[in-house]
Amino acid sequence: MKYLNIFLIIFLLIGFSQLKSEEKNSELKNKILKNIRCLICQGQSVYDSESDFASSIKLIVNEKINQGMSEDQVYKFLREKYGNWVIYDPKLSKNSYILWLLPLLLFFVGGAIISKILIFRN
Amino acid sequence: MKNKFSIFVIVIFLTFCFVIFYKGLDSSNIYTPKNNIETNLPIFKAKDFITNTDIDSATVFTEESYYIVNIWASWCVPCRKEHPLLMELSKNQLIKLIGLNYMDNLNNAKKFINELGNPYTQILIDKDGTLAVEFGAYGVPETFLIDRNKKIIKKFIGPINKKIIEEIKLIIK
Numbered sequence: 001m002k003y004l005n006i007f008l009i010i011f012l013l014i015g016f017s018q019l020k021s022e023e024k025n026s027e028l029k030n031k032i033l034k035n036i037r038c039l040i041c042q043g044q045s046v047y048d049s050e051s052d053f054a055s056s057i058k059l060i061v062n063e064k065i066n067q068g069m070s071e072d073q074v075y076k077f078l079r080e081k082y083g084n085w086v087i088y089d090p091k092l093s094k095n096s097y098i099l100w101l102l103p104l105l106l107f108f109v110g111g112a113i114i115s116k117i118l119i120f121r122n
Numbered sequence: 123m124k125n126k127f128s129i130f131v132i133v134i135f136l137t138f139c140f141v142i143f144y145k146g147l148d149s150s151n152i153y154t155p156k157n158n159i160e161t162n163l164p165i166f167k168a169k170d171f172i173t174n175t176d177i178d179s180a181t182v183f184t185e186e187s188y189y190i191v192n193i194w195a196s197w198c199v200p201c202r203k204e205h206p207l208l209m210e211l212s213k214n215q216l217i218k219l220i221g222l223n224y225m226d227n228l229n230n231a232k233k234f235i236n237e238l239g240n241p242y243t244q245i246l247i248d249k250d251g252t253l254a255v256e257f258g259a260y261g262v263p264e265t266f267l268i269d270r271n272k273k274i275i276k277k278f279i280g281p282i283n284k285k286i287i288e289e290i291k292l293i294i295k
Binding site: 039040052053055056057059060063080081082098102109113116 | 128131132135142161225250251252254255256257258260261
C-alpha cells in the first residue's frame with residue numbers, strides 16, 4: 001500500500017509537470033505567433049490568420065519550440081527565411097537605427113531647448 | 123550671438139526632420155520580397171512522391187549541378203500555365219528540376235503529372251506546407267534556383283515565364 005501511494009504521488013507529479021510544460025510552450029507559441037506578420041495577408045499576424053501560409057508557420061513554430069528552440073532562435077530562423085519584415089518588433093539594425101534613436105534625440109533636443117528658455121528667463 | 127546659435131540649431135533640427143520624413147514618404151510602403159538571395163539549402167526530411175519512401179535533403183541534392191526547386195500543386199491554376207516552360211527547361215542537361223508538391227491531394231497531383239508530363243527528376247511531398255517554409259516560400263507557385271555550391275541564389279515568386287527561363291539559362295551557362 002505504501003509503495004502504491006509513493007507510485008501514485010510520483011505519477012501525479014510527472015503528470016502535473018508535463019501539463020505545466022505544455023502550458024508554458026503554448027504561451028510561448030502564442031506570444032511568438034502574435035509577433036509574426038502574415039506576409040500574404042493584410043495587416044494580420046500569423047496568430048490571427050487562417051491562410052495556408054499562416055497555418056504552415058504555426059506548425060513550424062510549434063515544431064521548433066518542441067525541438068527546444070528559444071523565442072529569439074525562432075525569430076532568427078524566420079528572419080533568415082523571410083527577412084526582418086516578418087517580425088513585428090524589429091531589432092536594431094542599420095536600416096532601423098533612426099527609428100530607435102529619433103525619439104531619444106527628440107527628447108534631448110526638446111529638453112535642451114526647454115532648459116535654455118528657462119535659463120534665459122531667469 | 124546666442125540667439126543666432128538657437129536659430130541655427132532649430133534650422134538644423136527641422137532640416138533633419140524634413141529629410142527623414144521626405145525619405146520615409148518617398149520610399150514605397152508595399153512589401154517586395156528580395157529575389158536575389160544567397161541562403162543555404164535547408165536540411166529537411168520528406169516523402170518521395172513516386173515511391174512514398176522517406177528521403178532527406180542530403181540524398182536529393184547529390185550532384186554538382188544547378189538545381190531548380192519548383193513548388194507546385196494540382197489545384198494551382200498558374201502552375202498549369204508555367205508547366206510547359208518547366209517541361210522545356212527539363213530538356214537542359216545543365217540543370218535538374220526538383221518538384222515540391224504543396225498541400226495537395228496525391229491522386230489529383232498524380233493526374234496533373236500524367237496529363238501535363240513530368241519535368242522533375244524527383245518530387246517531394248509537402249503535405250502541410252512546412253517544407254515550403256523551410257525554403258522561405260510564400261505560397262504556390264514559387265521557384266528557387268540553387269547553384270553548384272548548394273546555395274539558393276534566386277527566388278521567383280509566382281509562375282515563371284519565358285523571360286525568367288532565359289535568365290536561368292544565362293546563369294547556368
